[in-house]
């Protein structure tokens with residue numbers, strides 16, 4: 637088994653550093669034509685810098701809602717969220733990047749231009765942003781596809797472009813809402829490895845919503861399990877598997893036990 641070289645850094649992050657994301661007393665109600673929907677109830681979370689955290693729970697428990705609140709795209713009914721000590725009252729692209737299930741690329745721009753777009757918005761010079769976008773496209777395995785437009789790319793490739801764009805923005809926090817859900821199993825596993833490789837290099841704080849429990853255990857340092865609606869935090873499960881993660885680990889008893897622990901919590905909710 638490989639050594640967990642990142643463990644001391646993570647332990648330090650958990651003990652001595654202030655939290656990167658602080659979620660305090662979040663309750664959320666949606667107003668609908670048929671009355672009020674209580675989506676989330678009293679969520680409190682503290683996430684340390686550099687952690688890769690999964691968010692799982694039964695369908696409709698409020699995972700996406702919570703992520704959208706962390707991104708400043710939905711305003712909670714009650715409670716507040718701070719990132720790096722400052723409250724989130726709206727989108728904060730300098731602090732937070734978001735990658736959605738469907739890669740929302742600009743169709744008239746090339747892969748490279750799409751990745752470089754956040755830098756363009758920040759006024760970074762063309763040569764610099766092109767070089768950065770090229771480097772990230774290579775990192776996600778898209779060397780040679782820089783000048784292609786989205787309609788010339790497969791679903792998996794588009795998702796890689798979206799991930800590269802998330803990293804190009806270079807926010808300390810990256811929120812990912814089922815980024816691999818629309819992909820086939822093999823592409824999902826490959827992209828998961830690529831995401832981990834980039835994360836090891838850039839050490840962003842990642843919150844990753846998924847329905848895939850194997851994916852959650854494979855990728856994360858910790859998995860937060862929400863209850864059925866209204867979503868409440870049921871458990872925070874530490875994934876103490878060594879890094880770098882390898883596919884062989886999925887066949888180990890320990891991996892199976894962690895997955896089962898999460899599944900038994902979710903199963904009881906349905």
Ligand SMILES: Nc1ncnc2c1ncn2[C@@H]1O[C@H](COP(=O)(O)OP(=O)(O)OP(=O)(O)O)[C@@H](O)[C@H]1O
Pocket residue numbers: 666667668673675693694695696697698699700701702865
């Ligand atoms: N804009 C909205 N208006 C009204 N109700 C909403 C709205 N968005 C979400 N909801 C409701 O709030 C609850 C939580 O939705 P949310 O999408 O956050 O859950 P989720 O856990 O991400 O679901 P899934 O796992 O199915 O993607 C659901 O009951 C949903 O129907």
